[in-house]
Amino acid sequence: MSGGLLSDPKRRVLVVAALAIMTFTGSFGWLWDGAALGQDDVDGQQIRGVMEVIEDEERRPVEGVEMIVSADGVEIGRVRSDASGEWSVQVPEAGTYQVRLEVDTLPAGVQLTDPERVELSAVQVREGQRKTVRFSLGPGFTKSLSTLESLSNLVVLGLRLGAIIALSSVGLSLLYSISGMFNFAHGELVTLGAMLAYLLSTSPGGPQWHLAAAVFPTMLMAGCIGGLMEFGLWRPLRRRKTGVVGLTLVSIGFSLFLRYLLLLIFGQSPKPYKNFNIQDPIEFLTVSTPPKNLFIIGLAVLLLLGGGMLLRYTRIGTAIRAVADNRELAESSGIDVHHVFLVTWIVGTALTALGGVFLGIGESVEWDMGFKLLLLIFAGMVLGGIGTTFGAMVGGFAIGFLVEISTYWVDVQFKTAIGLGVLVLMLLFRPQGLMGLRGRIG
Amino acid sequence: MDWLEITVDSLRGSVSLVAAAYALSSIGLNLQFGSAGLLNFGHVASMLVGAYGMAIVVDLGGPLLLGVLVGVAAAALLGWLWGITTLRLRADYLTVVTLSFGEILRFLIRSNWANPFTKSVYGIQRFADEFYDWNPIPDGDYGFEIASNPIRFSERQLWVMSVCWGLAILATLLFRSLMRSPWGRTVKAVREDEDAARSLGKNVYLYKQQALIIGSVIGALGGILLGIETQNVYPDFYIPLVTINAFAIVILGGAGSVWGPMAASIIYWFLFEWLDGVINSAMTEGYFGLLFEPADSGRIRTVLLGIGLVCLMVFRPQGLFGRRREVILGGT
Numbered sequence: 001m002s003g004g005l006l007s008d009p010k011r012r013v014l015v016v017a018a019l020a021i022m023t024f025t026g027s028f029g030w031l032w033d034g035a036a037l038g039q040d041d042v043d044g045q046q047i048r049g050v051m052e053v054i055e056d057e058e059r060r061p062v063e064g065v066e067m068i069v070s071a072d073g074v075e076i077g078r079v080r081s082d083a084s085g086e087w088s089v090q091v092p093e094a095g096t097y098q099v100r101l102e103v104d105t106l107p108a109g110v111q112l113t114d115p116e117r118v119e120l121s122a123v124q125v126r127e128g129q130r131k132t133v134r135f136s137l138g139p140g141f142t143k144s145l146s147t148l149e150s151l152s153n154l155v156v157l158g159l160r161l162g163a164i165i166a167l168s169s170v171g172l173s174l175l176y177s178i179s180g181m182f183n184f185a186h187g188e189l190v191t192l193g194a195m196l197a198y199l200l201s202t203s204p205g206g207p208q209w210h211l212a213a214a215v216f217p218t219m220l221m222a223g224c225i226g227g228l229m230e231f232g233l234w235r236p237l238r239r240r241k242t243g244v245v246g247l248t249l250v251s252i253g254f255s256l257f258l259r260y261l262l263l264l265i266f267g268q269s270p271k272p273y274k275n276f277n278i279q280d281p282i283e284f285l286t287v288s289t290p291p292k293n294l295f296i297i298g299l300a301v302l303l304l305l306g307g308g309m310l311l312r313y314t315r316i317g318t319a320i321r322a323v324a325d326n327r328e329l330a331e332s333s334g335i336d337v338h339h340v341f342l343v344t345w346i347v348g349t350a351l352t353a354l355g356g357v358f359l360g361i362g363e364s365v366e367w368d369m370g371f372k373l374l375l376l377i378f379a380g381m382v383l384g385g386i387g388t389t390f391g392a393m394v395g396g397f398a399i400g401f402l403v404e405i406s407t408y409w410v411d412v413q414f415k416t417a418i419g420l421g422v423l424v425l426m427l428l429f430r431p432q433g434l435m436g437l438r439g440r441i442g
Numbered sequence: 443m444d445w446l447e448i449t450v451d452s453l454r455g456s457v458s459l460v461a462a463a464y465a466l467s468s469i470g471l472n473l474q475f476g477s478a479g480l481l482n483f484g485h486v487a488s489m490l491v492g493a494y495g496m497a498i499v500v501d502l503g504g505p506l507l508l509g510v511l512v513g514v515a516a517a518a519l520l521g522w523l524w525g526i527t528t529l530r531l532r533a534d535y536l537t538v539v540t541l542s543f544g545e546i547l548r549f550l551i552r553s554n555w556a557n558p559f560t561k562s563v564y565g566i567q568r569f570a571d572e573f574y575d576w577n578p579i580p581d582g583d584y585g586f587e588i589a590s591n592p593i594r595f596s597e598r599q600l601w602v603m604s605v606c607w608g609l610a611i612l613a614t615l616l617f618r619s620l621m622r623s624p625w626g627r628t629v630k631a632v633r634e635d636e637d638a639a640r641s642l643g644k645n646v647y648l649y650k651q652q653a654l655i656i657g658s659v660i661g662a663l664g665g666i667l668l669g670i671e672t673q674n675v676y677p678d679f680y681i682p683l684v685t686i687n688a689f690a691i692v693i694l695g696g697a698g699s700v701w702g703p704m705a706a707s708i709i710y711w712f713l714f715e716w717l718d719g720v721i722n723s724a725m726t727e728g729y730f731g732l733l734f735e736p737a738d739s740g741r742i743r744t745v746l747l748g749i750g751l752v753c754l755m756v757f758r759p760q761g762l763f764g765r766r767r768e769v770i771l772g773g774t
Contacts (some may be wrong), residue, residue, distance in 0.1 A: 040747040072564070094736075175506055184483075234732060237756065245481055248537060250687065250755045252483070256686055257748025258739045264734070293724055378538045386535075417549040427527050427539060 007293035045125050047099060048088035049133045051081040054278055061085030062110055062137060066102035071095060080105070094127045101135050113278055113290075114363065115140040116412055124268050133269075138278045152286040154404050160293045161376075162400025163300030166393045168355035170307055170375045171226075171348020173392035174186055176381075177324035178179055178344060179238075181247040185255035186352065187374030191220050191262055193353025194360035194369060197265075200275040215357055219350040224401055226349025230342050238341075255371070263367040268365040296358045303394050307351065311389065324387070375416060376403065379423040385433025394435060443727060448719035450591035455715030456708045459599065459671040462606035465707035467664025468691040469613045470657040476698030476764075477621060478653035479633035482524070483534065484540030486684040487547050488658040489665025491516040493675045494551060496666050498559050500569035509569070510666055511598070517662030522657035529650050545680060552677040565676025573670050577601040599671075606667040610704055613660050618700045620656075629653055630698075661688075683744070690751050696764020705763065717743050 047069055051062040061084050068078045069089040076097065077089040091097060100119040103112065112118060113136045125131045142255045199206045200214035231252070237247060279290035311317035322330040323340045333339050359369055376399055384395020399419050406418045426433065455461065467489055474480045495513030500506055524543065527537045551560040560566065579601050585594030595603065620626045631639045632646050640646050669675045689711050695702025721739045724730065734742065760766040 124737060126737070180534070182537060184537075233752075242755075242759075244534065245479070246755055246759060248481060248534070249693070250752050252686060252689075253746070253748050253751030253755065256683070257745055257752065260744040260748065264738055264741050264745065268737075375542055378542065382535075382538065411553065411555065413553050414549065414555075417546045420546045423542055424527055424539065424546075427531065427535060431531050431535070 020054040028066070044119075045094060045127065045129050045131070046088045046090045047097060047123060047125060047133060048086070049099075050134070051085040051087065051097045051137060052140055055135045061172070062107065064105060064107065066105040068100045068102065070098050080164055083281065085338050088130075091125055094125055094129070097123045097125060099123050099133050106137070108166070109139060111139070112136070112139050117326065117363075120269075121270055129378065134272075136272065136278060139280070142197050145436065146286075149286045149288070153289060153406060154408055155385070155401070156287055156289045156293050156351065158401035158404030159297045159397070160358075160400070161404050162397035164355045164358045164362070165298045165373065165376055165380045165400045166304055166396030168352045168373060169380050169396045170304070170389060171344070173350045173376060173381055173389045174324075174344050174348050177326070177387045177389065178320065178341065179234075179247070180244050180376075181251065184248065184252040184374070185258055186377065187370035187372075188255050188258040189222065189226065189352045190356035190359065190370030190373055191259070191367065192225065193356030194365045195262060195266055195356075196221050196353065197360065198271065198273065198359045198365045202271070210258075211273050211357075211361070215354065218357060219353055222353030223346040223350035226345040227342055229349075230345040234345075235338060235341065259368065259371055266365070266367050268367065270364040272364040273360060276361050292361055296362065300355075300358065307347075308393070310347075311434065316340070320344055340434065372416065376400070376419045378417045381433075382423050383426050383433055385435040388433070388435050391433055391435035398434070443720070443723045444587055447591050448716060450588050450593060452712045453588075454593045456701025456712035457603070457607075458711070459603050459606055459667065461667040461707045461711035462603055462610055463664045463671070463703045464612055464688060464691055464711070465664075466606060466610040466667065467661045468688045468703035468707060469610065469611060469617055469696075470660030470662075470664070470689045472657075472662065472692045472695070472697065472699075472703050473620070474501060474653055474657035475692055476696075476702075477626065477633065478629045478650055478657075479533075480650060480654060480657075480659070481537045482540045482654070483537045483682070483685055484524070484542070484544035485661055485688050486680050486682060487540070487544040488517045488661030489518055489668065489684065490544070490547055490551070490680040491520050492665035492723075493669035494560065494566075494670070495662075497566040497569045497669060497675045500572075501561075501566050502559075506570060511663055513666050514659055517658045517713055518655050521658030522651065524658075525647075525651035525654050529647050529654075531735040541682060544635035544680070544685065548677050548680050560677070561721060567674045569675075570670040570673050573599065574598055602667065602671050606664075606671075607662060609667070610699065613663070614701060614704055621700065625649075625652075649675060686747070686751070690747065690754075692761075693751070693754055693759070696759050696761030699761070699763040699765070702763045709762075712745070717746060 040323075049067070050064045053060045053062060061081075063081055063083050063085065065081045065087075066078060067081070067087050067089070069076045069091065071091070076091055079087045079089055081087040098119060099120050101112070103115075103118055117135065120133055120135075122130060123133055142440045168186070168190050171189070172183060175181070175183055175186075196219040197211060197214050200209050200217060201211040202208075233250070234247075237250065242250070276292045279292055281288045281290050282294075311320060319330070319340050320343070322333075322335055323337055327337060330340075355373075356370060359373065363369070377396065379394035380399040381392045382395070383398055384391030384393065399422065402422060403415050403419045407415060412416060456687075467485070470488065471482065471485045474485075495516040496506070496509035499509035504512075517740045520543070523538055524536070528539045531755075549558055552562055555561055556562065577597060579597040581597050581688045583594050583596060584600050585592060587593070587640035621630075628639065628644055628651050632649050633642065636646050639649075687710075691703055691706045694710055695706030718739065721742050725734065725736060725739055754761070
């Protein structure tokens, strides 16, 4: 995969340098954008927003929706949106606030596009800032759903989350099998992918491409960043024969560094992409879902199949599997282990970044989205069998599916806990996972 | 920028209760990670169950001492649970499971379902009045000044600080005698070569399990004192970052070293406060221009913590006081 473009060391350096410069200048565009927003100061600070439904490029204000602003559980104020859909609440001081939308007050035919986002839990307000928050509303089916309908919608959501987890876990699983290390910074690669795509498509400081056009450059950039990390950090550490424990600790330090760096650049509030944000649901049988979900699932399955083929039938795939099986033996039979690592990093990071873009499309882009997903990725890996890449894919799908379906019976706030509970139960009763081998665990 | 003021403030921070509580808590982690080689990424969970165990008991009307006992027992139970789920598996499962346990616990106490006991996101407040009633130190302001920059503590602060530093010293002495005992030598042998220890007839599983439980209990004591000082426990304090702070302290002090965690905690919190002071005053004086907002100062510090941890692991894995030969972090 990297053979042509990256084989010549000089070209390799050039490509990496170009990407580094692009990323760097891009993030400054972002920062300036954020700073410019701070200029919009008035006396006192407030949280405000506009309630509107965007349907076929047409904006329709929604009146009378109740909003509740609170700080650490203490209610600061509640208002209803006016005839133009606008609302605002004065807040006493700079700080973190929660904004909740009373779903019951939404008029018939209007719904949150993401029913889970009824509350924004960390709205940061600066001194004197007029902070705009956004709830995305869409023309919804307000008829109450039957059990079958809600379950089948959850199935689609579950497959979507499963697809995202599976895509993101391939890189982690491959790296684990060749290096024996859990890369705790892997979640940040998910976030990185989502943010690179945000930079290219939505950020006012970026080139403002359509998101679909931004996906491939995102994967390319992420792949190069992955390669850069292998070059700059992991390869030197391997040369020094740092043990697995040391590598794991480095990865957790690195994850902290990367996560908070992304937070500094991107800011705390979640932001949606400008494209694929609101879509009319398509309906078939008992399912009603925006088409983007089906696209995500389909594309992910195709890519995973492709990745599997690559691993099974190509030379580099065979080499990766050989290194995973026995590194010394592979090395002594002439396989360039460093090259295998590099390719694995590039491909793994690119796929992970795509997982991040999908997660961003499904929900929104947020600084700790990847870290939250990481625990579910781990759960998927353990469920499928640690160290088996196909297992990780299957396990990822299964975990996503289980977690989403469980929300039918269990409160949404337990979502991640359910995934982690599955992980613990699996370790107790079938530690080798669904597809693993007993010999690998002890 | 007033360097002297920042430095004196940081000196104050380096002996404060936070430093003491982290020193105590890190001794527990040092036992698990430094001595037994168990990579516990959910150390924060020990602190959580300790603090919450105490707070819930007091909140339901029990005496504080009973609360402390419940907290400690819960931490021991947690250590045992970690053990039975992972110790029969390969070592790296422990990292994933412990990290997950911590997050599961945080989600649970945060949920509405647990609200009758944990008060969800609001947390529990004012549960340690009894502790301050025991305070033998007369009311007043204790301390001194360095070039008119005060380092002062109230009698309350001094009381909880002395208890916590006292416990940290006791825990260190316990750690030292454990490590000099046959038990400690076996644990180290297990860390170095599990198979060799097993072939000598040692029950490797049992030793690891004991290290997990003892470490978890010491960690919980740190969490309990941190809770007593703030009189406030709430779920979102107990994020994985707390564990990483503790790891940074253990590694800085030298994994497995006896006085390492205490010394490193003092140094670590000095650096922490110092960076905080420097970043904040640079921000108020406008050195960063429009680049950062005030809320960013903690984030910048965390970014630096991440870089620091990576550099420490790469360039000095044995920390300040550790012996290279003894440190499991590898490297040649």
